Amino acid sequence: MAFEKILTRYQDIPNYTGTIEDYLAQGGYQALPKALREFQPAQLVEEVKKSGLRGRGGAGFPCGVKWGFIPKDPSRPKYLVCNCDESEPGTFKDRMLIEQDPHQLIEGIVISSYAIGCHLAFIYCRGEFVEGARRLERALAEAYRQGYLGENILGSGFDLDLYVHRGAGAYICGEETGLLESLEGKRGQPRVKPPFPAIAGLYRSPTVVNNVETLCNVPHIVLRGADWYASIGPPKSTGPRLFSVSGHVERPGNYELPMSVTLRELIFEHAGGIRNGRRLKAVIPGGSSAPVLTEQHLDLRMDFESLAAAGSMGGSGGVIVMDDTVCMVRVGEIVSRFYHHESCGQCTQCREGTAWLHKVLSRIERGQGRKEDLEVLLDMCDNMKGKTICVLSDAAAMPIESYLKYFRDEFEAHIRERACPFAGQGTF
């Protein structure tokens, strides 16, 4: 039975362009009046808690619980910031959501702001999303014009201003406190926690930072109820999830599915299987920070718990599929190059460790590896994990550990043969 699309239902509506007319025509902006009329803010928080909605940005933190941390004190300003800094390699769902159906996000933001008592919200949009930002701006103007934003929204007495704030190219701004620093006009260096943003976030005021996809779920929860939402997928990973599937599959793209879907179903049924009839070699299930999985994991369910139990993580839902032409040392080189490039540089282990990892992996890939390199790499990963202000350092170390865990023979072959055994194969 085909899964009923919720976040991406517009995909099945011909000529849907994401204007406010299109959105209204398919039943948009019905959740907002319902929320404003039928719910007290605290009830909304409870409803979202009950729905089991978990953050879709990477950490999978329960959204309603996060909202519940916001102090009720009405005298302090509160902020909601939508994290649209989608930069986790392999992930491309938020970009689609803002480009294709921006009003769904705006409606989610207005309801969420109402729930936490926020009157000024921002969409922190990745700098590279030039078109996405433009579409958001257009949608914001439409929403203001029709009274879904601004003062006294739909006559409810609730006010909200919402702006798009463009970043300028830094992965670390996807980390919520790095994002807040950047939004305050600073280098996007993550903050020491505690205090968490719910207590001292933007301008040191209580702040909720939610991912685009997370917020897009909110109108549907309001409209159809927490019980309906919680009935989708496994009990601890409720609701639909957008899986961005890329790499060596026949039909790459975003797939909206319950998290009960298995990795096998996702790759072989939805994404059409491995390209050119080749074999699956490795798959990264939750963005490049997630440890790699292999064929043996294909029957895993794509929910947060199952992936964690298998030593990986659901992360951002970016599923990168690799066939048997792929050199895992080269994958390690590319992934570590990314974290090397993106480390903000404030913590020693991350600044130096990401660079060192990249250099050693590059050297092994070039055929200049030494026997002792693998132990040095593993020890380095250990030294990088769990010791820094944010988890970029962990995100750089964990995948490399996993490549060494499942493909150690490939690393050894590079060292032994003083060359990459895959040279000349595929397009890599």
Place this chain on the structure above:
Amino acid sequence: MIADSTKQRLDELVARYPEKRSALIPILHEVQAEVGYLSPEAIQWVAGYLGLSPADVMSVASFYDMLNLEPVGRHMIYVCHNLSCSLLGAERLIRHLEERLGIRVGETTPDGLITLKRMECLASCGTAPAIQVDGVYYERMTIQKLDELLAKLRDGRLGRSRT
């Protein structure tokens, strides 16, 4: 250095935020679009405009990949070289561009037309390999599509869009 119309837009940006400094990155985007790159003079202007020290503004500007502290070409080609795009031939695209443009990654063609840069994941993995030219995505790129695009850039059929 900064046109009055731009300055008016900057004033509007500043007005959005409870703290003025929040407008820094949006302002740097605007000033970069106007000046071409964030020259020391441009940085100093922004610092003066927001009441920050020039070193502070430079420190912020230098943190972000899209802010250029050196002059760049009229068109900016970013090629995603992250995993999904690499799996589908990003390196071949880069090699091809380097050959066709006669420059290395990070350089600008001698005529000042094109700057070529590598970029980390552009969130276009489902349509890899992807490149971005002046803020516009070009996806499922092939060598042939690249050549067509370069021809358009050369004969001015693609205007420079504001990023």
Place this chain on the structure above:
Amino acid sequence: MPTLKIDGVEVTVPANTSILEAAKSVGIEIPHYCYHPGLSVVGQCRLCQVEVEKMPKLATACNTPVADGMVVFTRAPKVEKARRAVLEFYLLNHPLDCPICDKGGECPLQDFTLKYGPGESRFVEEKLQRAKHRILGPHIVFDAERCILCTRCVRFCREIPKSGELGVFSRGDRSEINLFPGKALDNAYSGNVIDLCPVGALTSREYRFRSRPWDLERHAESVCPLCSAGCNVLLDVRHRQGGEELLRIRPRENPAVNRWWMCDEGRFTFQYLADPARLRVPTWREGDRPVAMDYDDLLLRLARAIRRVGEAHGASAIGCIASSRLTNEELFLLRRFFREILGTPHLDFRIRPVQAEPTDASEDGILRRTDKTANSRGARDLDILPGPEGLDVAGMLQAASAGRLKALFVFEEDLVGERPDRPGCGAPGRGVREALGRLELLVASSLFATGTTALAHVVLPALGFAEKEGSFTNFQGRIQKIHRALTPDLASRSLPEALRDLARDLGRDLGPIEPERIWAAIGERPGPYQGLAWKDIGPLGLLPAP
């Protein structure tokens, strides 16, 4: 107040104290680089991580507040491994050029690596190359390869002088501390980044390559003499065949006065002490020419001259202009000599407008003050002021001009010329030259020849602050000791010695001249210092109860 256990040692500290400070309070060292008690806490270097019972991860001691019942281990195997790792990471790209690095021997990177770091490097890649010896400003030179990006210098410039010259540019391992193009690190407190830098990245252009720390044999505790703030300092002295050299002045932590800082003027102004132009021998003017004399002979002759003036015109024909650059002890003896032994009421030190209360003010809201002498407060507290019917400075000059004042002593002040480059010289002087020219006897003590010494009949060489034992009282009223860093020239005589001998030649006894015995006398006198003793003045000074 929470009580916790650090390595088995029970510690009770105020709430919100960090683990790092709590450990420090019981002498447990937790190595760190980015943390500095005077700056914002960023928790970036990650070296101060410790194990805390019931916490899943290591905690950074600098920004983890203590809690009651907390159990902390600073030498647990996990901690030791994490430290070793951080130090290994630091050294990956560090040039390891300790033999030619100014910081060598007093370098926390060296010290912690030796104590906690790995013995060998596992890094076989090429090290990053960065800028070497880049001049950042009048006093500071930067070596980017040695920098470990602790950002203390950046935070200092932002938070203390608030000049914000420095920034971290770029990101990740490309990060580098730098200035905005065309700017200089030239705020009035720039030298503090030298002390703050935990490696040899920021070094002093003045001190660079001049000494090794282990050759600096003496670190005399003293007080900066260049304004009324009274910043606590250390005077670093090296002994060589050529004699002693004062090579460096550094701030000495005093929470109530200068905290960890001092200004560049105070830090870098000391070359004058070794200036060959300093006056070395006492002279008596013969016609237009000063003639050097044996000190004892000169004092005998001076005593006769004083007696002559006194007998002919009375004690009130003698005046004394003291300096607020003198120590409390010198001032006390001067007062005793002039007011009690000679019996003149004409005594004053206020030659600058700022010294008239209460115009001494902070110059910049940080440390520097507008009164550019160290001891105006002490002079006032010790009553270096006109006695009954005594004349102030202006009055004495008028009286000299009118021929009523016949003999004038001027200690370490120049009433005539201006030498702003040399402390001890510099004051206004309209009509002063004429007034001084009418005196029968003008005695001046000075470090250097000045307009006043040129007019003086008798010139006594003075000692610099680094050559004296004594105390200054800063603007707050805090009495702070200065200790001798340099042995005075043999030919010279300290002011107390000269006064004692002069009194003796006049047939009088000045009393003891050693600071602790002078204080016995000071403590007996009514006034702000009554009941105080030399030994009461600790290393951080003494603020008498009001």
